[in-house]
Amino acid sequence: MTNFKAVGSRLLQLALVLWAVVTILFLMFRLMPGNPMAAYIDPTFTLEQQQQLMAQFGLDKPLWQQYLIYLGNLLQGELGQSFRYREPVGERIWTLLPNTLVLTFSSLIIAYAFGILAGAYLAWRRGSFIEQAAIPAVLTTRAMPEFWLGMVLLAIFSFSLGWFPAGGTRAPGAEYSGFLDLYTSRDFLSHLILPAATLAIYSQGLPLLLMRSNMLDVMKEDFVTMARIKGLSNWTVVVRHAARNALLPVMTSFAIAVGYQLQGNVVVESVFSWPGLGRELVNAVAASDYPLAQGAFLMIALVVILMNLLADLLYAVLDPRVSHA
Amino acid sequence: MTEPLLSVRDLRVSYQVGRSFVHAVDGASFDIPKGSITGLVGESGCGKTTVARALTRVIADNAAITGGEILFEGRDLAKLPEREMNALRWRDIAFVPQSAMNSLDPVYTVEYQLGEVLRRRGGMDRRQARKRSEELFEMVGIDANRLNDYPHQFSGGMRQRVAIALALALNPKLIIADEPVTALDVIVQRQILDQLKELQVRLGLSVILVTHDISVVAYICDRTVVMYAGKVAESGTMQAALTAPSHPYTMGLRNAFPDLQGAASGVLTPIEGAPPNLANPPAGCRFKPRCPFALDVCGSEPPVVDVAPDHPVLCHRARESAALRIEAAKTETWMARA
Amino acid sequence: MPEIAAPAIIKPRRPNILARMFRTLRLPVNDPFAVAGLLIYLVFIATAVFADQITTHDPTEILYTPSYDLAADLRPGQDGFIMGTTSLGRDIFSQLVYGSRSALLIGVTAAFMVALIGSIIGLVAGYFGRLVDAVLMRLADIAFGIPFLPFVIVLAAFLQPSIWNVVIAMALVLWRDTARVIRSQVLTLRTRGYVEAARVAGSSDFKIIVRHIAPNILPLSFLYGSIAIGWAILTEASISFLGFGDPDSISWGYMLQDAFASQALAKQAYYWFVPPGICIILVVSAGFFITRGYENILFPKLNR
Ligand SMILES: Nc1ncnc2c1ncn2[C@@H]1O[C@H](COP(=O)(O)OP(=O)(O)O)[C@@H](O)[C@H]1O
Ligand code: SF4
Ligand SMILES: [Mg+2]
Numbered sequence: 001m002t003n004f005k006a007v008g009s010r011l012l013q014l015a016l017v018l019w020a021v022v023t024i025l026f027l028m029f030r031l032m033p034g035n036p037m038a039a040y041i042d043p044t045f046t047l048e049q050q051q052q053l054m055a056q057f058g059l060d061k062p063l064w065q066q067y068l069i070y071l072g073n074l075l076q077g078e079l080g081q082s083f084r085y086r087e088p089v090g091e092r093i094w095t096l097l098p099n100t101l102v103l104t105f106s107s108l109i110i111a112y113a114f115g116i117l118a119g120a121y122l123a124w125r126r127g128s129f130i131e132q133a134a135i136p137a138v139l140t141t142r143a144m145p146e147f148w149l150g151m152v153l154l155a156i157f158s159f160s161l162g163w164f165p166a167g168g169t170r171a172p173g174a175e176y177s178g179f180l181d182l183y184t185s186r187d188f189l190s191h192l193i194l195p196a197a198t199l200a201i202y203s204q205g206l207p208l209l210l211m212r213s214n215m216l217d218v219m220k221e222d223f224v225t226m227a228r229i230k231g232l233s234n235w236t237v238v239v240r241h242a243a244r245n246a247l248l249p250v251m252t253s254f255a256i257a258v259g260y261q262l263q264g265n266v267v268v269e270s271v272f273s274w275p276g277l278g279r280e281l282v283n284a285v286a287a288s289d290y291p292l293a294q295g296a297f298l299m300i301a302l303v304v305i306l307m308n309l310l311a312d313l314l315y316a317v318l319d320p321r322v323s324h325a
Numbered sequence: 326m327t328e329p330l331l332s333v334r335d336l337r338v339s340y341q342v343g344r345s346f347v348h349a350v351d352g353a354s355f356d357i358p359k360g361s362i363t364g365l366v367g368e369s370g371c372g373k374t375t376v377a378r379a380l381t382r383v384i385a386d387n388a389a390i391t392g393g394e395i396l397f398e399g400r401d402l403a404k405l406p407e408r409e410m411n412a413l414r415w416r417d418i419a420f421v422p423q424s425a426m427n428s429l430d431p432v433y434t435v436e437y438q439l440g441e442v443l444r445r446r447g448g449m450d451r452r453q454a455r456k457r458s459e460e461l462f463e464m465v466g467i468d469a470n471r472l473n474d475y476p477h478q479f480s481g482g483m484r485q486r487v488a489i490a491l492a493l494a495l496n497p498k499l500i501i502a503d504e505p506v507t508a509l510d511v512i513v514q515r516q517i518l519d520q521l522k523e524l525q526v527r528l529g530l531s532v533i534l535v536t537h538d539i540s541v542v543a544y545i546c547d548r549t550v551v552m553y554a555g556k557v558a559e560s561g562t563m564q565a566a567l568t569a570p571s572h573p574y575t576m577g578l579r580n581a582f583p584d585l586q587g588a589a590s591g592v593l594t595p596i597e598g599a600p601p602n603l604a605n606p607p608a609g610c611r612f613k614p615r616c617p618f619a620l621d622v623c624g625s626e627p628p629v630v631d632v633a634p635d636h637p638v639l640c641h642r643a644r645e646s647a648a649l650r651i652e653a654a655k656t657e658t659w660m661a662r663a
Numbered sequence: 664m665p666e667i668a669a670p671a672i673i674k675p676r677r678p679n680i681l682a683r684m685f686r687t688l689r690l691p692v693n694d695p696f697a698v699a700g701l702l703i704y705l706v707f708i709a710t711a712v713f714a715d716q717i718t719t720h721d722p723t724e725i726l727y728t729p730s731y732d733l734a735a736d737l738r739p740g741q742d743g744f745i746m747g748t749t750s751l752g753r754d755i756f757s758q759l760v761y762g763s764r765s766a767l768l769i770g771v772t773a774a775f776m777v778a779l780i781g782s783i784i785g786l787v788a789g790y791f792g793r794l795v796d797a798v799l800m801r802l803a804d805i806a807f808g809i810p811f812l813p814f815v816i817v818l819a820a821f822l823q824p825s826i827w828n829v830v831i832a833m834a835l836v837l838w839r840d841t842a843r844v845i846r847s848q849v850l851t852l853r854t855r856g857y858v859e860a861a862r863v864a865g866s867s868d869f870k871i872i873v874r875h876i877a878p879n880i881l882p883l884s885f886l887y888g889s890i891a892i893g894w895a896i897l898t899e900a901s902i903s904f905l906g907f908g909d910p911d912s913i914s915w916g917y918m919l920q921d922a923f924a925s926q927a928l929a930k931q932a933y934y935w936f937v938p939p940g941i942c943i944i945l946v947v948s949a950g951f952f953i954t955r956g957y958e959n960i961l962f963p964k965l966n967r
Contacts, residue, residue: 016801017808024809028817136696136952143893143947145900148919148940155936159929222427228383230442231414240441241430248432263812267901271923281813282905285820293820297813305808320475321431 007313014309021301026070029294030063044083079298080291084284089295093277097299099169100269100276102183104261106192107199112254115204119211119250120243126216135209142205146264150198150271157194164194167273195272199264206257207250214246221245248318255311259304329356330499330531331380336393336403338372338379347604349375351555352393354637357499357548362525362532364542366578367552370600373535376552377503379403380533381420382410397499415446419492421502425484429476435487436472439494447495461490464524482513489521493528503535518545539575540582543567551575554600554611561636571638571646573616576653594659610641617658618642618649700952703945710760711767718757722913725751739934747934749921758913759938765914766896766946769826773895776834778888781841782880788842789849790872799842806839812901819907826909829899837894841887845880852879889954893947900943915939 061069073079079089122131158166169182169191182188218224219242227237266278273279277296284293316322338350349372357363365373378384380395382402395402397417402410422428429438436458443454459469465486476484485505492500502521506514522545525532534546542549543563550560551572559572570576577596598615601607607614609624616623622641630643642649652658710717739747745756788799815832822828852858852875861871896915902908903916904923922936 013801013804017805020805021808024805028821136948139951140944140948143897143944143951145897145904145916145919145940145943147901147904148936148943151919151923151936152940155927155931155933160931222422222424223430225383226420226422226428227430229381229414229420231411231416231446232441233445236441236445245430245432259810263810266812266816267904270905278813282816285816286906293817297810297817300810300813301808304810308807319432320434321477324475324478 010309010312014305017305018302021305022071022074022298023067025294025297025301026067029290030066074298079295082284082292083289084287084292089291092280092292093295093299096275096277096280096296098183099274100262100265100278103192103195103199103269103274103276104258104265107196108203108254108257108261110196110200111203112207112250112257114200115207116211116247116250118204119208120215120238120246122208123212123215123219123246124238135212138205138208141201144202145267146198146202147267147271149201150195150268153194153198154271165191167191167271169275191272195268195274198268198271199261202264203257203261206253210253211246211250214249215242218242218245248315251318252311252315255307255314259307262300262303327358330359330398331357332394332396333357333376333380334394334396336376336379336395337391338375338384339389339391340375340385341387341389342604345604348606349388349555349603350379351603351606353552353555353557354393355550355557355560357531357533359498359531360529361547362522362534362545363548363550364539364546365533365535365550365552366539366542367537367558368578368600369537370603371552372555372603373537373552374503377420377501377533377535380499380501381414381418382407383414415442415497416495417497418499418501419495419497421485421488421492421500421505423504423507425488426476426481428488429484431476434473434475435479439472439491442491442494457494458490461493464493465490465520482509482517485509485517486520489517489524493524496528497530499531499533501533501535504537505534506541507536507538514541515544521545538582539567539578551578554606555603556611556639557637558612558640559636559638561633565633565636569646570650570653571632571636571643572612572640573618573642573649573653574612576650577615577659580653580656580659594656596659610639618652696952700949703949704953707763707946707949708767711763718760719745719754722753722757722761725753747932749918749925749935751921751925755918755935755938758918759915759942761913762915762918762939762942763946765826765899765912766943769829769899769914770892770895770946773830773833773898774888774891776830777837777891777895778841778884780834781838781887782845782884784838785842785845786849786872786876786880789846790853790868790876796846800846803839803842806836809836811836812898815898815902816905816907819902824907824909826899826912826914828907829895829902833891833895833898837891841884841891844887845883848880848883849876852876886954889950893950896943896947915943 077090079093081087082089082092085092118134122134125131154166157163169188224237224242227241232240262278265274265276266282268274269276269279270282277299281293281296281300284290284296333356334354336350336353337348340347340349351372353372353376355363365376367373375384375388378388379390380402382390382405384390390403393403397413400409402413405413429435433441436455439458439461440451440454443449443457444451447454447457449457458472462469462472467483467486467490471479471483476487479487488505489502492502505521506517509517518541521532521534524530534541536542546563548560548562549566551558551566551574553572553574558574559566559570565571566575567579570579574596577594580594581596583593596615601611601614610616610619610627613619613623620641625641627639627641629637629639632638632643632646638646640646739745739755747755749755749758784799784803788796811832814836815829818832819828822831858871858875861875866874899908899914900916900919903914904920906920908914908917908920910917916939918939919936922932922939927935
């Protein structure tokens with residue numbers, strides 16, 4: 001009962017946030033200096049085409065009606081037409097989203113696997129020299145501009161050593177029959193490694209520091225002491241009890257990190273010419289392709305918001321104190 | 326008396342706090358005979374938990390056993406190599422903590438936690454462990470279909486029973502229960518103590534029951550060890566210690582608690598003041614600042630006096646105890662100090 | 664221990680703000696990294712202040728070698744350019760020094776705005792509770808739903824290119840983290856005896872906030888402000904790198920964009936693009952070290 005209520009109110013909150021972000025976006029693209037019409041109408045279209053689009057998006061109507069039409073279009077998934085590509089924004093986004101997700105998830109999974117292990121290790125070795133040196137080093141990785149790290153890796157591993165290609169997702173001229181075909185190719189992997197490494201090096205600090213401090217807290221708990229009094233092996237105590245409990249908040253942070261990472265992608269995708277949502281957003285804004293910029297922004301926001309929700313749900317599922325209330 | 330199961334000799338345990346040391350247990354000696362319940366009693370901060378944990382040798386990071394012997398079946402646990410000590414944990418010496426809530430891992434079911442001990446420490450397979458778990462739940466009076474529940478799904482009293490079931494899992498020779506009922510209300514306290522007593526008798530267990538509440542000791546214990554400020558003030562059988570307490574501190578404790586049966590034994594008279602800070606204990610008898618019978622001689626270290634066989638008392642005036650008992654029964658005696 | 668509250672006796676105490684702030688910040692003089700962080704800050708601030716004296720050239724001037732060739736892509740030390748020159752013939756060392764100015768300017772103003780707005784919103788939400796709290800916290804939820812960097816990009820594209828875009832965007836979005844933390848701090852403060860006592864004694868809300876609550880949350884605001892300095896510098900760098908920065912101001916992010924666009928990577932001109940990155944890392948991590956900006960501060964959403 002209370003569970004249903006909690007989920008219900010959380011969904012309501014989600015709807016509110018979504019609506020608010022959509023509205024902010026509407027206002028940003030209509031009320032900003034410059035010709036608001038430009039947000040939807042490609043100036044190179046013929047007058048007839050322009051008028052047709054004006055009607056479709058209701059740009060000849062008062063603002064509040066435009067707003068309603070805008071909401072209605074969004075609800076139907078109608079994001080307009082990209083100026084540059086002359087194709088529906090929705091389609092463009094759907095082709096780019098997988099690239100972004102592959103990059104995001106591959107880098108985050110590496111970052112989390114490493115961060116969790118290293119964080120648990122540092123907690124275990126608390127007070128040792130290696131811990132004293134590692135913590136500032138990790139903080140330093142959090143202080144790096146991601147794109148700069150990407151540049152350094154590119155300069156070394158691509159331009160100097162020639163181990164990896166400098167950008168994109170595939171060798172020039174290579175053709176693939178679909179996403180799966182592309183993503184499982186060696187070619188793709190060699191393109192993925194540098195950008196994924198860049199994002200992973202930046203991201204590992206969060207799970208690492210979080211895991212470490214949680215471990216330190218959990219190690220002080222009575223049930224860990226009891227596990228020792230039970231004569232359980234050190235491994236069982238540290239891994240099955242301490243680490244298992246410390247892992248809970250780290251796992252939920254994964255979802256939030258996906259949201260953060262998506263923003264970091266904007267710059268890293270640009271460095272590596274990675275055809276993803278972030279780079280598209282930058283290019284669209286720079287080229288005044290407003291429908292595409294708006295669509296890409298919305299998509300990123302949608303993922304951020306959904307991931308915030310997922311974090312809460314994940315917590316509820318993973319923690320028996322919540323799931324078995 | 327036959328050979329005791331456990332014999333603690335001049336045990337010393339210290340905590341390091343910054344550059345100084347808290348001598349939380351400062352030369353404690355007592356025996357635990359086989360098949361008895363011994364109450365380890367004293368106010369909060371007297372070093373009871375420190376003793377209890379020292380017996381398992383799982384002590385705080387800043388703690389160290391600095392001296393003495395813990396003789397258990399002929400072996401000195403204080404000096405046993407860690408491997409051998411660990412082999413003996415839970416199989417021979419089990420522990421019931423004060424708060425089962427914090428002592429059970431919140432992310433595993435109770436069955437998992439029983440099974441963990443039964444399989445990893447008891448060498449059972451999955452089926453045997455399941456069977457034994459059901460048996461244990463029956464022993465402590467919980468329905469076996471609750472085995473799959475998580476700790477937070479039990480009430481406080483039930484969790485404490487789960488903790489007892491866990492302690493019984495491998496048929497240990499000694500169970501140390503540190504304030505096992507302190508957090509519970511009186512009715513539940515009595516139920517759980519009754520159960521503990523019944524199991525102890527039935528299984529022939531030896532139990533050390535740590536408590537600050539002397540009425541709990543009076544209710545189920547056969548013997549008692551009274552601790553004050555890191556030292557053993559008095560120890561002996563229930564009879565000796567409670568009907569004829571010979572240390573002024575024990576006399577004071579008697580007056581300070583109602584008994585569990587609820588029989589009103591007159592006015593309750595607390596002992597004024599609090600146990601000393603063990604980082605800097607008073608010289609001589611540590612009870613002196615609070616003792617209504619203190620003399621000048623009490624400024625020097627008191628001797629251990631055997632007022633009767635198997636009844637040592639740490640007090641300069643132990644031989645006058647019969648007379649002091651009469652004084653101690655009067656409320657004014659304890660008021661005068663304040 | 665009898666817990667007898669005697670509100671009438673408790674005098675509303677006025678804590679010494681500075682003492683409290685320093686105690687909370689626990690400026691750890693015996694932590695070598697914190698000391699290093701402070702030193703970095705000192706050097707950073709001094710460089711920004713004395714940039715005119717330190718630099719050898721005008722950072723935007725196109726320079727020539729003594730033999731009247733364009734001083735483009737010179738290596739460090741060549742023709743007296745300490746750290747070499749850019750492809751357009753500008754002095755890298757001077758750009759680096761001037762970059763500290765915009766970093767300091769953006770960092771401090773953005774941090775100030777974020778801490779100020781976040782603290783006020785958190786304070787008001789926590790103190791007045793109920794509807795005010797509900798509305799403000801929903802606003803925070805909304806702010807958490809806005810992808811920050813894309814937001815800055817769009818804003819920067821619509822407004823005139825200026826370093827202030829970053830400051831505005833941060834103020835509009837990043838107050839959320841500070842506000843949440845301050846709010847929960849205020850909630851615990853409200854339950855303290857002396858706030859209740861002051862209320863019973865009839866003090867006005869304004870007086871209670873100024874006297875009893877604000878001094879207690881100031882250290883926390885300060886802490887979050889310090890962390891925001893780092894975020895601001897990183898954000899400005901990203902925005903400039905993507906080409907939405909102020910073309911007239913030399914910043915480390917601008918230098919990196921210039922290097923990237925001028926093929927510095929292919930030219931292996933490490934002397935060009937490594938130093939600005941190092942400067943950013945030094946200043947941002949100095950902030951982390953000083954404020955002991957460990958995981959909680961780096962990731963406030965988990966800190967609710
Ligand atoms: N980890 C610790 N560090 C320092 N002092 C401690 C620690 N644990 C207990 N003490 C001190 O040791 C003394 C005895 O504590 P404890 O054994 O818990 O007493 P009891 O169980 O009788 O209440 C107390 O003075 C307590 O403050
Ligand atoms: S030695 Fe003296 S002070 Fe201590 S308990 Fe005995 S009579 Fe009291
Ligand atoms: Mg205790």
